[in-house]
Amino acid sequence: MPELPEVETVRRGIEALAVGRHISSVEVGRQRSVRRVGRDAVIHGLTDTTIVDARRRGKYLLFSLDTGDAMMIHLRMSGRVLIDEPSVARPAHTHVVLHLDQTSTQPLHELRFVDPRTFGEVVVYDPADESAVLPELARMGVDPICDKFDARVLQTALHGRRGALKPLLLNQSVVAGIGNIYADEILHRAKLRWDRPADTLTKRQIGLLADAITDILRTAITAGGSTLNDSQYVDVDGQVGSFQDQHRVYGHGGEICRTCGTGRIRRVMAAGRSTCFCPRCQR
Numbered sequence: 001m002p003e004l005p006e007v008e009t010v011r012r013g014i015e016a017l018a019v020g021r022h023i024s025s026v027e028v029g030r031q032r033s034v035r036r037v038g039r040d041a042v043i044h045g046l047t048d049t050t051i052v053d054a055r056r057r058g059k060y061l062l063f064s065l066d067t068g069d070a071m072m073i074h075l076r077m078s079g080r081v082l083i084d085e086p087s088v089a090r091p092a093h094t095h096v097v098l099h100l101d102q103t104s105t106q107p108l109h110e111l112r113f114v115d116p117r118t119f120g121e122v123v124v125y126d127p128a129d130e131s132a133v134l135p136e137l138a139r140m141g142v143d144p145i146c147d148k149f150d151a152r153v154l155q156t157a158l159h160g161r162r163g164a165l166k167p168l169l170l171n172q173s174v175v176a177g178i179g180n181i182y183a184d185e186i187l188h189r190a191k192l193r194w195d196r197p198a199d200t201l202t203k204r205q206i207g208l209l210a211d212a213i214t215d216i217l218r219t220a221i222t223a224g225g226s227t228l229n230d231s232q233y234v235d236v237d238g239q240v241g242s243f244q245d246q247h248r249v250y251g252h253g254g255e256i257c258r259t260c261g262t263g264r265i266r267r268v269m270a271a272g273r274s275t276c277f278c279p280r281c282q283r
């Protein structure tokens with residue numbers, strides 16, 4: 001499932017290739033991809049508009065249109081945004097297509113929303129109605145990349161929260177954008193176990209955790225995100241990410257820890273999610 005670094009990589013690709021461009025027409029195949037507002041709202045809301053900007057909050061891609069409306073794309077489990085020339089064959093499971101006009105520097109393009117498992121979404125809405133159409137945005141916690149984020153901000157976000165650290169990192173209303181892969185890598189970097197109760201962290205450990213969150217996410221963005229064998233994540237040009245080569249614990253269950261050289265990475269199931277950690281490094 002794409003997490004903050006993958007979604008940010010897609011955002012940058014859309015910013016480079018689609019912002020400022022006019023959408024001449026729109027095709028919607030699968031109704032499920034536009035279930036929140038319906039096919040007509042997406043087609044009418046996007047046709048003959050220009051994409052003004054490309055933003056991100058957590059795992060949400062947000063775009064302003066020159067009409068004053070906005071578009072949201074969420075990739076969920078298996079969504080992809082690909083930008084290709086019309087001559088490039090559309091992949092299977094292409095559910096929404098925005099036809100982008102030619103410019104002085106760009107040929108005709110199709111912005112394609114491809115989603116085999118169809119949990120993803122394309123939404124067009126009036127920003128004045130955002131709290132009704134996208135109520136989850138208002139509940140979303142701090143974004144560690146696009147908001148100010150440091151030990152103090154994290155301490156505030158965790159204040160009054162009880163229970164194990166990993167579920168709290170996955171809770172989008174605490175910190176936005178972190179999923180299963182990056183939670184494991186962040187906790188390893190911070191030398192904290194996944195089941196460590198959040199209310200037992202020292203001030204120093206909160207500082208280490210805040211630094212680990214920004215370091216891991218920034219490094220992963222630089223690497224273009226993580227592409228796993230099962231998730232098929234690619235950027236708008238169809239390129240895979242490379243941060244999986246830097247994973248220290250995720251996907252390494254049973255191996256000797258590369259950080260300490262002596263511990264063996266354990267893989268446990270916690271709340272239905274695979275969780276990997278080094279019992280020697282992480283306390």
Ligand SMILES: [Zn+2]
Nearest residue numbers: 257260278281
């Ligand atoms: Zn270790």
